[in-house]
Structures are given as structure tokens and as C-alpha cells.
Amino acid sequence: MTPLAFAADVAIAAPSVTPPASAFEPRVVNVIDFEALGNGLTYSVNYERLFLAWNVGLRAGASFLTYKVSTAQGAGNLTLATLPLVASYYVGPPRHKLELGLGATILYTDASSDAEGTKFGSSGFQVAATGVIGYRYVPPRRGFTFGAGFTPLVSARKGFLPWGGANAGYAF
Secondary structure, eight states, rough: OHHHHHHHHHHSSSSOOOOOOTTTOOOEEEEEEEEGGGTTTTTEEEEEEEEEETEEEEEEEEEEEEEEEETTTTTEEEEEEEEEEEEEEEEEEEEESEEEEEEEEEEEEEOOOOOOOOOOSSOOOEEEEEEEEEEEESSSSSEEEEEEOOOOOOETTTTOOOOEEEHHHEOO
């Protein structure tokens, strides 16, 4: 047997070593979602970056809402803008997670008055501590993601607000 023939026989007999298919699949690391109620109070559009090696997610969102108010004393506009910032830790199997998070929601309120100068409340910025205890579905690759949970807020002006929310979006 020649050395070349021997090498060919060994190459055929040796098992091929290939990495698992999951090594080639893209991993979910970004999430864009819409949250009803939740950390943004009325709604928020959020971006979350997942750090899968540590089961941690960092999320930032924003919302803006303005509406007209009319009373016997006059009319005006009320404005609410929020910026929720949350860091979450995910526990559980790859797709179904318990989400535990802490963060802050920056709130801006403005109450404009009518031509007669009627005041409708206080205006300005405030910060509320917030948290998340909830469920989150995380797809294995890309796709639809959703969740729901208890999202209380605590502020110096308003105290404790038990709150909740639900979100749906796309993970990629």
C-alpha cells in the first residue's frame, strides 16, 4: 500500500467534525417593539439590545401624547412625553423567559392654558423609578416576540403606581 493510498483510506474512514447547526444560525440580539401601557405609562416604542451571554437586556423607549382639555373655566392642551430606560435579566429556557428588570422613566408634562390664562396643572420634568416582573417570548432566530408584565412606577410626587403592560414586536 502506498502512502498516498493509505492517506486516502484514513480520510474516508475519519469522521467529519462539523460544528452544530446552531453555530451558523443568527442569534437574536436586537428587539424593536410596541408596548401598551407599561413603563411608558400610556404606550412606548422601544429598542432593546440583548446580551445573550449574560441573559441581560438594555431597553430604551419613547412616547408622546397630547390632547385637548375643555372645562367650564377654559380650554387648553395637556402633553405627556416619556422616556423609559430599563435593564432586565432573563431567566429560563431559551424561548420562554421570566423578565426581571429595574430602571427609570423620565416624564415630561405640560399643561398649556387658554387665552384667558387658565392653568390646568403643573408642568416640567420628573423621574420615576420603574421595574418589570413578567413573561417574555424570545424566538430562537428572528421573528415575532411578545411579553406582558407588572411594571410599577414610584415617584416622589405621585408615590407608588401599580401598573402593567404588554408588548409585541420583532426580534432580529
